[in-house]
Amino acid sequence: MRTFDFTPLYRSAVGFDRLAAMLESAARTSEQGWPPYNIQSTGENQYRIEVAVAGFSPEELNVEVKENLLTVTGRKTANDDGVERTFLHRGLAERDFERRFQLADYVVVKNADLAHGLLTIDLARELPEALKPRTIAIGTGGSALIEGKAEKSGKKVA
Structure with a gap:
């Protein structure tokens, strides 16, 4: 490596x-290769993270955002029931995990959904109004005020 x-x-x-x-x-x-995940761009300022969490219930998962750091944590509680199980093959990794994603400035989590073993987290970049581009009107400077009357291009307007 x-x-x-x-x-x-x-x-x-x-x-x-x-x-x-x-x-x-x-x-x-x-x-760290587990759990596997996808990061998609679903629009100009929209993103989606999909984390494969087969075998986890919504109660065993936690999604938290703190200071531009998105943390997805899974704590498996089903193994704590005290019942001894004998596996012939164990292919499902039912272990605890923590996956972190560094978010850019102004990226916020919109929602999280668990369906068919995939935890889907929708994100959006929301720029404050002060940072958004805006168009400034350009004046022509052609109108003037003479003796209380507006005058445009040589014609008097009453």
């Missing part, structure tokens, strides 16, 4: 420590 050393970035870049921490976090989470 390939590892990266971000020490030179810490030495020479001031104020980019959050970026380096995100890169290190991404490198660590790429090593």
Whole structure:
């Protein structure tokens, strides 16, 4: 497996420590392969994350957002019933997990839904009005006010 050393970035870049921490976090989470997930773009500013959580009930799953970090946690409680089970083959991984996704600024979670073993989380980027592009009207400067009457291109308007 390939590892990266971000020490030179810490030495020479001031104020980019959050970026380096995100890169290190991404490198660590790429090593974890369970549970599998998809990330889709469903529109210009809409996204969907699908996490395969076969065997988990909604009560055993937790979706939390804190400081641009989306955390999906699964805690399997069915194995705590005290009943000894003998498996001939165990192909379903019924283990606890925690999967983290770093969200960009202004990305919010709209809803989460569990169906057919897939946890679907819908996201949207909602820019504040101050950051949205706006069109500024351009004046022509052709109208002037003379002796209390507006005048446009040489014609008097009463």
